[in-house]
Structures are given as C-alpha cells and as structure tokens.
Amino acid sequence: MPGIEVVFLDLGNVLVFHDDDVLFRRLSQYGGAPLDVIRKRLLALWDPLNRGTLAGDELRRAISQVSGATTVMDAETFFQVWTCYFRIHQEVMPIVETLLSRTRVALISNTNQMQWHFLRPQLPLLERFSDRVLSYELGLAKPDPEIFRAALRRVGNPPPQACAFFDDVPSFVQVARSLGIQAEVFTDAANFRIQLARLGLGNPASVSR
Numbered sequence: 001m002p003g004i005e006v007v008f009l010d011l012g013n014v015l016v017f018h019d020d021d022v023l024f025r026r027l028s029q030y031g032g033a034p035l036d037v038i039r040k041r042l043l044a045l046w047d048p049l050n051r052g053t054l055a056g057d058e059l060r061r062a063i064s065q066v067s068g069a070t071t072v073m074d075a076e077t078f079f080q081v082w083t084c085y086f087r088i089h090q091e092v093m094p095i096v097e098t099l100l101s102r103t104r105v106a107l108i109s110n111t112n113q114m115q116w117h118f119l120r121p122q123l124p125l126l127e128r129f130s131d132r133v134l135s136y137e138l139g140l141a142k143p144d145p146e147i148f149r150a151a152l153r154r155v156g157n158p159p160p161q162a163c164a165f166f167d168d169v170p171s172f173v174q175v176a177r178s179l180g181i182q183a184e185v186f187t188d189a190a191n192f193r194i195q196l197a198r199l200g201l202g203n204p205a206s207v208s209r
Contacts, residue, residue, distance in 0.1 A: 004103055004182070004199050005158040006130065008151060010167040011109035014186045015089055015096070015126075016119055022085035030081060031067025041066040050110040052136030059112070083118040091189040095196070096125055102201050104130040108151050108165070110141045130155050142167070143175045164199055166192065 012018045024038045033041075045062060048054035054062060063082065064072045073081065099105055106129050109116075113136055120126060133151040140147040152160065160180030167173050168186045176183035184195045196202035 003162065004164050004201055005162040006104045006106055006155050006164075007099060007196075007201070008106050008108045008133075008163060008165040008176075008181075009096070010165075010169075010172070010186065011107060011111060011119070013089075013168040014166060015092065015107075015123060017087045017089055019085045019087070023081070026081050026084050027063070027067040030073070030077070031064065031069035033066070033068030037068070038066055046110075047141060049112050050135040050141035051139050052112065053139070055113055055136070059114075079114065079118075082114055086115070086119060088122055089189070092192060093125065095189060095192055095202075099196065099201060100125065100128050104155065106130045106151065106155055107132040107134075108142065108147060108167075109133070110135040112136050142169070142172045145175055145179060148176055148179050148181065164201075166195070 009015060020039075021035075024035045024042075027033070027038050028035055045054060045066070049059065060075065060078045061072050063078065067073075096105065107126065109132075111119075111134055116134060116136070126132060131151070131154045133147065133154055135141040135147065138147060138150055140150060142148075148165075152158065152163065155163075161182065163181045165173065165176040165181050165183040166186040167176075167183070170185050173183040173185050182199065186192060193202055
C-alpha cells in the first residue's frame, strides 16, 4: 500500500456538525409550514444549492417559500436562520492539527456561499489546507465523480490510491472508492484516529478511553 500523500476531508458532520432539525424548526417557526413539509421542500433544493445555481436573493426567496411564509425574509433574518444549525466539532480539531503535520490535507465539501463564508472564519485550520474544493464554486457536487477528479487535479494529480477521503455519507465514500481513493465513512473522532492509524497516519493507542 502506498503512503498517503493527501487526505481529503468533508466539512459537514466531520469538521462541523449540522443539525438539520434545528434548521427545520427555525423555518417552521418563521413561516408556519410543518416540519415534514419543510424537510421535503428542502430536499428538492439541496442539489442546486450545492452546485451554486440557487444563490443570493433567489435562494432567500426560495427558503422563505420553503418555510411557508408569504413574504420574503429580510437579509439579516435569512442569515441568522440559514446559519443557525452549525456547531464546530471541537473533538476532531486536535486530530486534524496533528494530521496537518504528517501529510497534506484538503477539503471536499458540498456547500453554498453564505454558509461557507459563515463557517470559514470559525475554522482557522482550513487556511493550512492544501486546497478547499467547494461544490458551489465548481458547479459540481458529491456524489458526482467529477468533483473527486477535480480535487485530485487541484492537489497535483497524485495517484488515487495515495489519497484518503473521509465523509459521513456512505454513498459518497463508495464513489471515491470506485475511483481508487482509500475512502472511509467518518463516524466520530475516536474512530477517525483508528482509521488514520491504519493508513499510517497516527497511533491507535492515542484514542481516548
């Protein structure tokens, strides 16, 4: 097995938690639509959101409609609602700090411009990543294999088998594996340490008991 040259990390539910139910409740409180209706309506928007084809004022109008409101949220209210459901994964930060001293680290994230601009200042480690591959900038979103190919090009085209990828979504991991990348499903910080150790990038004995 070749040494790992680049570790690609996901953003949501790896570096930051996103509690979708918090977002659904805030939208319901604002516009009155039931939670299950909001969930269904948002599901239809995630792909254009991630690809950057739904953004700006058009996004604000769309999310207002999702909430059930008959008027459009003002910009400040929309920002507060649209960023309310994130929490930094503090337990994983020291692991990533150590990882950065051992290999190159890059990001592959399905995200949109507003949420990215909200989260980036809260994650200073991102500035030390070799690259940040963002779906809305490329017009590509996981599980599209092209976003993984673009990420490999962005870090200099290392052999896929010399790269690792961690994501909490198993279907995204399967696509990365189909391209030859050593991909693993991220579950929690303790297991992440073990997975990195198996790749030669850590010590499993350092896992907290």
